[in-house]
Amino acid sequence: MKKMILNIMATTGISLVALALIATLYDGTLICIDTVFQMLGLNIVIYIGLYFMDYIEYRYALLETGLKLIYIILLVLISGFVWDWYNNLSSAVLILMTIGIFAVCVCLDTISLLSEVKTINGLIEGEEHV
Amino acid sequence: MRLILCERQNLEEPEVTVAYREMTKNVKRVADYVRCVDRTLLCKKDNEEHSILINDIFYVESVDKKVFVYCEKEVFRNNYRLYELEEMLSRAGFVRVSKSVLLNVEKLIGIKTLVNSKLEAKLSNGESVYVTRKYLKDIRSELIRRNEG
Numbered sequence: 001m002k003k004m005i006l007n008i009m010a011t012t013g014i015s016l017v018a019l020a021l022i023a024t025l026y027d028g029t030l031i032c033i034d035t036v037f038q039m040l041g042l043n044i045v046i047y048i049g050l051y052f053m054d055y056i057e058y059r060y061a062l063l064e065t066g067l068k069l070i071y072i073i074l075l076v077l078i079s080g081f082v083w084d085w086y087n088n089l090s091s092a093v094l095i096l097m098t099i100g101i102f103a104v105c106v107c108l109d110t111i112s113l114l115s116e117v118k119t120i121n122g123l124i125e126g127e128e129h130v
Numbered sequence: 131m132r133l134i135l136c137e138r139q140n141l142e143e144p145e146v147t148v149a150y151r152e153m154t155k156n157v158k159r160v161a162d163y164v165r166c167v168d169r170t171l172l173c174k175k176d177n178e179e180h181s182i183l184i185n186d187i188f189y190v191e192s193v194d195k196k197v198f199v200y201c202e203k204e205v206f207r208n209n210y211r212l213y214e215l216e217e218m219l220s221r222a223g224f225v226r227v228s229k230s231v232l233l234n235v236e237k238l239i240g241i242k243t244l245v246n247s248k249l250e251a252k253l254s255n256g257e258s259v260y261v262t263r264k265y266l267k268d269i270r271s272e273l274i275r276r277n278e279g
Contacts, residue, residue: 057229123273
């Protein structure tokens with residue numbers, strides 16, 4: 001649970017930075033408070049879905065990554081309809097933004113995984129020395 | 131924790147007495163380990179029954195609702211379901227590492243990430259099993275528990 005909350009907060013932060021970058025390209029100067037809460041709400045829903053998707057063991061890692069990305073893109077597009085994001089952004093830009101944020105999250109996740117594996121191998125070696 | 135070894139010729143089998151003032155988690159751990167040392171699991175191979183020492187088991191795998199017990203070089207069948215064995219063997223240092231595999235953490239010599247983002251646990255007999263990421267924390271907890279003892 002703690003890890004999920006941290007992930008949600010981190011992804012919300014990354015999403016807002018990405019949104020700010022895109023908005024700068026469109027000469028934007030403000031992000032509405034609504035947008036911050038919409039991002040947070042969307043990320044909560046995304047991570048709840050990913051939590052249940054993790055119960056499935058996929059044969060191929062690419063298949064797992066692909067399905068998760070499709071799921072996230074669908075949620076983002078649906079959110080765009082619900083919260084009228086298409087007034088300011090096209091769906092193509094939204095999809096590209098989603099892919100970019102997903103790529104950053106996958107990189108961070110991989111770094112976290114490598115760190116976890118290193119810790120476990122350290123514990124195994126520690127046990128051998130005893 | 132002090133260790134006192136005492137040889138007594140009149141004993142039929144080794145006897146372990148644990149003297150403690152308070153039942154701490156380390157005392158409990160020693161007791162659990164001693165209980166498991168010569169615990170056996172009844173398995174079958176080629177229609178013959180074998181009594182396998184739990185400490186000799188490397189991992190247990192469930193395939194098509196059949197449970198296979200893997201020792202260093204031999205494989206046996208067992209009639210228990212995987213979740214039943216998980217309950218029975220959890221105190222003996224066995225941890226679920228994927229939907230269908232229970233691993234004896236004592237036999238684990240390392241974990242590595244593969245190119246396709248999967249995780250592989252290397253065992254002391256040279257074999258390896260796939261590990262699902264969500265079970266890494268259970269492996270870590272078991273290793274921490276063992277190292278603290």
